[in-house]
Amino acid sequence: MAVRDARARAGVTLGRLDGVIIGIKNLFDVAGEPTRAGSKVLAKAPPADADTPVVRRLRAAGGVIIAKTKRRYHRQDQYERVRLLRDRSQPTLRHTRQSG
Numbered sequence: 001m002a003v004r005d006a007r008a009r010a011g012v013t014l015g016r017l018d019g020v021i022i023g024i025k026n027l028f029d030v031a032g033e034p035t036r037a038g039s040k041v042l043a044k045a046p047p048a049d050a051d052t053p054v055v056r057r058l059r060a061a062g063g064v065i066i067a068k069t070k071r072r073y074h075r076q077d078q079y080e081r082v083r084l085l086r087d088r089s090q091p092t093l094r095h096t097r098q099s100g
Contacts, residue, residue: 014062022063026070028052033068 004019029035029048036042051059059065 016061018062020063021066022058023067023069024065026068028055030055030065
């Protein structure tokens with residue numbers, strides 16, 4: 001943050017997201033990182049050669065990519081959404097849920 005603040009005082013910025021830390025969903029290619037999309041089939045996927053356009057745009061705006069979020073197996077998300085809609089009265093903090 002100190003580096004970003006020093007740039008701001010000097011009137012220099014890397015973009016609207018200068019220094020903002022970002023985690024990327026594991027559906028998008030990030031150069032040098034494997035994209036597994038929560039699939040067992042892609043468990044041994046090689047690292048991506050290049051960033052996807054959205055990741056390139058985030059980096060160009062000054063965003064700092066630090067991680068990829070974990071994702072469950074492909075089709076489980078739709079069932080989770082239905083269950084979440086049904087269980088709205090339940091507490092939202094559950095250790096069994098995953099981000100992404």
